[in-house]
Amino acid sequence: MAAKPGFGRRSLLRGGLSATAVGALGLGTLSATQAIASPGSSGSRGGRAAAEEPRIYTTAEWEARQPDGEIVVLDHVPTFIVVHHTADPGNSEDYSLEHAMQICRDIQNYHMDGQGWGDTGQQFTNSRGGFILEGRHQSLDVVRGGTQHVQGANVGGHNSEVIGIENEGLYTEVDVPQDLWDSLVDLVAWIATQYDRPVENIMGHRDFNSTECPGEVLYGRLQELRDAVAGAMGVPKSKAPTPWPLLRPGASGPRVRAAQHLLRAKGFTSLRADGRFGGATKEAVAALAADHRIEQHSCSAMHHKKADETGYLGSDIWPLIAPRVQPGENSEVAKAVSTLRQAGGTRATSAGDLTERDWKRLLA
Numbered sequence: 001m002a003a004k005p006g007f008g009r010r011s012l013l014r015g016g017l018s019a020t021a022v023g024a025l026g027l028g029t030l031s032a033t034q035a036i037a038s039p040g041s042s043g044s045r046g047g048r049a050a051a052e053e054p055r056i057y058t059t060a061e062w063e064a065r066q067p068d069g070e071i072v073v074l075d076h077v078p079t080f081i082v083v084h085h086t087a088d089p090g091n092s093e094d095y096s097l098e099h100a101m102q103i104c105r106d107i108q109n110y111h112m113d114g115q116g117w118g119d120t121g122q123q124f125t126n127s128r129g130g131f132i133l134e135g136r137h138q139s140l141d142v143v144r145g146g147t148q149h150v151q152g153a154n155v156g157g158h159n160s161e162v163i164g165i166e167n168e169g170l171y172t173e174v175d176v177p178q179d180l181w182d183s184l185v186d187l188v189a190w191i192a193t194q195y196d197r198p199v200e201n202i203m204g205h206r207d208f209n210s211t212e213c214p215g216e217v218l219y220g221r222l223q224e225l226r227d228a229v230a231g232a233m234g235v236p237k238s239k240a241p242t243p244w245p246l247l248r249p250g251a252s253g254p255r256v257r258a259a260q261h262l263l264r265a266k267g268f269t270s271l272r273a274d275g276r277f278g279g280a281t282k283e284a285v286a287a288l289a290a291d292h293r294i295e296q297h298s299c300s301a302m303h304h305k306k307a308d309e310t311g312y313l314g315s316d317i318w319p320l321i322a323p324r325v326q327p328g329e330n331s332e333v334a335k336a337v338s339t340l341r342q343a344g345g346t347r348a349t350s351a352g353d354l355t356e357r358d359w360k361r362l363l364a
Contacts, residue, residue, distance in 0.1 A: 049234030051189035056124070056140055057133040062101035064108055064137065069118035071138050072151040077195040078163040081188055082155055083222065084122065084205050085214040086301040091169045095129030095179070103168055104133050107301050111153070121153035122164040122301070124187060130179030132187050135166065146194040155208045156297045157316070162208070163191060166301050171215030185225065189232035199226040199233070200240045207243050209297040210289070210314030212307065242360040247313040251277040254343035255363055258336040259313055262321040263288070265332035273335070282311030292320060322359040326352065337362065 086107070092099060108120045115121070123139035126132050134140045139150045143163075154164035165187060167180060176184075188202060204222055205213035223239060230237045247256055257275035264271055268284040289296070294316050298309055323330070327337045337354070340362040 049193075049232075051186070051193040051229075051232050053144070053190050054132055054183065054186040056187075057097075057101070057131065058140060059134050059137050062104045062133055064104065064120070065112065067119040067137050068112060071119065071136065073138065073142060074149045074151055074160060075147075076149060077147065077197075078149045079161045079197075080158075080163070080201045080203050081191055081197060082162045082164045082203050082205055082208070083184070083188075083214045083218065083225070084154060084164055084166045084301065085171045085218055086125075086166050086168050087170050087213070087215075087298075087307060088301070091174065092128060095127070095177070097127075097129065097131050100125070100127035100129060100131040100133060100168070103127060104135070107135075107166065110301070115153075117153050122166040123150055123152050123154075124163075124165045125168070126165055126180055126184050126187060127168045128177050128180050130177070130183040132183050135164075139163075143191055143194050146196075155205060156295055158208050162203075163195075164205075167214065167218065171218035172212060173215075173217065175217050176221075185228045185232060188225065189229045192229060193233055198238060199230045199235065200238045202226050202229060203240065205297070206246050207240075207315055209316050210246065210294075210312040211297050211309055212246070212248075212312070213297075242357075242364055244315045244318040244360060245363050246315075247277055248309075249277050249279075249282045249311055254339050256281070258339045258363070259321065261332045261336035261339065262323075265323070265330050265336075266321055277313075285313045285317060286311045288320060289317060318359070318363075319356065322354070322356070324353045324355060327354065 086103070104120070104125050107122075107125065111117045111121050112119065119137055120135040122135040123143075124132060125135050136150055136152050139152075142148050142150045149160075149163065151159050152162075152164055153159055154166070155162045165184065167176065167184060169176065169180070191197070192199065192202070202222065202225060204219045205211055206219060226240065227237045245255060247259060252275055254275065256277045257273050260271055260273040260275070260281060263281070263284045264273060266288065268287075271280055271284050296310055298307060323333060325333060327334045333354075
């Protein structure tokens with residue numbers, strides 16, 4: 001029988017369960033620069049309150065397979081803390097620790113056997129019951145050290161820069177359980193403390209790749225997450241930079257029309273700028289991604305049924321079509337800018353060429 005949400009990780013901790021995590025099962029011996037800080041230790045970094053380490057179940061505790069190869073430990077801290085959702089198999093009503101551990105085994109099996117990776121792609125997994133589990137081997141001990149970074153495989157083209165958290169569930173239309181939210185705040189606050197990361201560097205997967213991940217609902221709460229983490233760390237609230245929008249097949253409106261004009265400027269001259277994201281627009285975006293060797297990055301951590309995100313136009317596509325030019329230099333670019341301004345987009349402030357910041361403000 002599935003455990004009820006009220007009996008998640010926080011309830012167990014209130015009942016007296018130790019918050020001290022067992023050491024991670026890794027490859028080789030940690031170097032002196034990876035010395036483990038005491039879990040839950042007090043103190044501060046740079047004047048911040050030190051967020052305590054939450055209870056994190058190690059790879060040994062959830063009976064992970066041994067990695068198929070060397071775990072890469074980089075001699076720098078990650079720049080961004082990235083939030084994901086597992087998407088598949090959806091929103092389970094089993095909130096137990098046993099279920100959380102099985103999710104970790106399923107993800108690892110898929111990543112190793114289905115994707116051909118050496119281990120789990122993400123560094124941490126957060127269950128719907130609020131249980132936090134280590135993902136890739138050595139991730140927990142290395143974060144405790146605070147000076148290095150276990151390189152994962154969860155954000156295409158940026159894995160040396162990011163530490164990723166897979167949140168169990170599908171959050172395109174429904175909200176996360178409270179236990180998951182609470183544990184996410186605890187985990188992110190601890191990681192940000194250990195690595196001395198600013199809260200504006202808490203991002204979603206779609207801030208880097210053209211993917212739905214971490215779902216419209218959870219992505220929409222990222223500023224709330226930043227604010228909650230700031231409170232836990234005792235630092236001022238701060239907003240992340242304006243993101244690139246995500247356009248999907250089936251969308252319509254001025255942003256789609258502007259994107260179509262920009263695609264026409266890139267050589268897709270047969271594409272109609274009708275403001276509807278149909279098959280032709282999807283094909284043009286997919287072709288552009290292929291030309292630039294941008295891989296499709298599905299938001300599903302498991303194999304059961306990947307969402308088809310072919311042709312999504314997001315953070316890794318916009319920079320290819322939003323040129324750093326003056327609007328008058330290209331008629332299609334001028335039409336894109338005009339479309340966005342007429343729709344109420346913020347007027348670009350650059351005296352010269354349109355910058356990335358200008359485009360993001362116009363598209364906001």
